[in-house]
Amino acid sequence: xxxxxxxxxxxxxxxxxxxxxxxxxxxxxxxxxxxxxxxxxxxxxxxxxxxxxxxxxxxxxxxxxxxxxxxxxxxxxxxxxxxxxxxxxxxxxxxxxxxxxxxxxxxxxxxxxxxxxxxxxxxxxxxxxxxxxxxxxxxxxxxxxxxxxxxxxxxxxxxxxxxxxxxxxxxxxxxxxxxxxxxxxxxxxxxxxxxxxxxxxxxxxxxxxxxxxxxxxxxxxxxxxxxxxxxxxxxxxxxxxxxxxxxxxxxxxxxxxxxxxxxxxxxxxxxxxxxxxxxxxxxxxxxxxxxxxxxxxxxxxxxxxxxxxxxxxxxxxxxxxxxxxxxxxxxxxxxxxxxxxxxxxxxxxxxxxxxxxxxxxxxxxxxxxxxxxxxxxxxxxxxxxxxxxxxxxxxxxxxxxxxxxxxxxxxxxxxxxxxxxxxxxxxxxxxxxxxxxxxxxxxxxxxxxxxxxxxxxxxxxxxxxxxxxxxxxxxxxxxxxxxxxxxxxxxxxxxxxxxxxxxxxxxxxxxxxxx
Numbered sequence: 001x002x003x004x005x006x007x008x009x010x011x012x013x014x015x016x017x018x019x020x021x022x023x024x025x026x027x028x029x030x031x032x033x034x035x036x037x038x039x040x041x042x043x044x045x046x047x048x049x050x051x052x053x054x055x056x057x058x059x060x061x062x063x064x065x066x067x068x069x070x071x072x073x074x075x076x077x078x079x080x081x082x083x084x085x086x087x088x089x090x091x092x093x094x095x096x097x098x099x100x101x102x103x104x105x106x107x108x109x110x111x112x113x114x115x116x117x118x119x120x121x122x123x124x125x126x127x128x129x130x131x132x133x134x135x136x137x138x139x140x141x142x143x144x145x146x147x148x149x150x151x152x153x154x155x156x157x158x159x160x161x162x163x164x165x166x167x168x169x170x171x172x173x174x175x176x177x178x179x180x181x182x183x184x185x186x187x188x189x190x191x192x193x194x195x196x197x198x199x200x201x202x203x204x205x206x207x208x209x210x211x212x213x214x215x216x217x218x219x220x221x222x223x224x225x226x227x228x229x230x231x232x233x234x235x236x237x238x239x240x241x242x243x244x245x246x247x248x249x250x251x252x253x254x255x256x257x258x259x260x261x262x263x264x265x266x267x268x269x270x271x272x273x274x275x276x277x278x279x280x281x282x283x284x285x286x287x288x289x290x291x292x293x294x295x296x297x298x299x300x301x302x303x304x305x306x307x308x309x310x311x312x313x314x315x316x317x318x319x320x321x322x323x324x325x326x327x328x329x330x331x332x333x334x335x336x337x338x339x340x341x342x343x344x345x346x347x348x349x350x351x352x353x354x355x356x357x358x359x360x361x362x363x364x365x366x367x368x369x370x371x372x373x374x375x376x377x378x379x380x381x382x383x384x385x386x387x388x389x390x391x392x393x394x395x396x397x398x399x400x401x402x403x404x405x406x407x408x409x410x411x412x413x414x415x416x417x418x419x420x421x422x423x424x425x426x427x428x429x430x431x432x433x434x435x436x437x438x439x440x441x442x443x444x445x446x447x448x449x450x451x452x453x454x455x456x457x458x459x460x461x462x463x464x465x466x467x468x469x470x471x472x473x474x475x476x477x478x479x480x481x482x483x484x485x486x487x488x489x490x491x492x493x494x495x496x497x498x499x500x501x502x503x504x505x506x507x508x509x510x511x512x513x514x515x
Contacts, residue, residue: 264478272296301480362412
């Protein structure tokens, strides 16, 4: 069953909003050639209120946001800001009007420092006309203090975690002093403590009289933070309701047009022999003494707070990252250290946490991306046969129900959920015996989450061994046969499905690591 909204925390009553919205879109439409991305989008944001926008991937949310941000221009419909008709021709115009957008995927310059990213294009200057780096740094530090985080403003952003990158995007928006702040999945890679700090900042901005829009697939966050919720489906407006007058079940029905009664469709699977053995895996300063086994037909959840070292362990097992000591064995045979090709050839697959940067070639087609990991298998006499590539892609696009008008569509234009399906298809096409999935449903809607969960459960039932890393505790508890918990680079707990309760897992994730 879909989890009911939490009884606490209850959002505080917002200041009374004036009758006229600060920002309003009415029956807005947008098409790209024959593809209609937005049929009838309507939204009203009021001063002193936090407004949730929800819907499945492909519902039109991103298109609506990009029209507000000036990336797209509407084909029809109304768009007003503070009562005046507007139509931004660029992002610069939108920002100048007091609108800041924090997108789901960070868009930072990796070779510049944190503070340079925050103030890119609007650096304060000294009396002599030079860049006032001291003023920039002081304001950046003040913003981070307000957010309750510690990030070195002088460090280069390349290599920062997604959580830190997202914090920088939030700091950038706050520094703009925007009157309209749109947050598109800002908490997707944040820990519980970071989320609470962000929510505190969001509430303070609301109380200052700003209008905030919050896009999230996490219903507990929507109910904890927001005052009002608008639902979209298939490119059109469905309904707007005060949070206090709705439920998760009602919102899900509005989003998908049907009941999603089983978000975690766990199927019974026969647990077989040990397929993957990790023993004493250590990397100085990152993780140490990681030991576990993974069996055929088993889903093992790897839980823990952001920064616990889960992704680093997965990357080391797959051969992307090095490790100093320990061993990885596959079906009893040692797997070469730091050799992704060998791991792939032996039947290990890794769906990475950051699909856009590590899982896909965004300007290539669905076909090309799906076939990337099996191109050598599809080639003949040193030539890649397009017909074979297309056939392989069509098989997995069909099985995973990738929503696209054509397989030659650039994968970067797909919704987040469909991009995730393409990454899954790419690695499932290798017919692995071990599948490592890092945040498998990050940033995708409830309907697609259910589809991904059902797929993982079916694969396990077919005998695939799955290691699932997730920061969403309900996902771990709902899908895993066994749960491993990490804290500060160590495994601090192991629980069977029956033993894995929220209390046990969170205690292991926050308790002091074993000596």
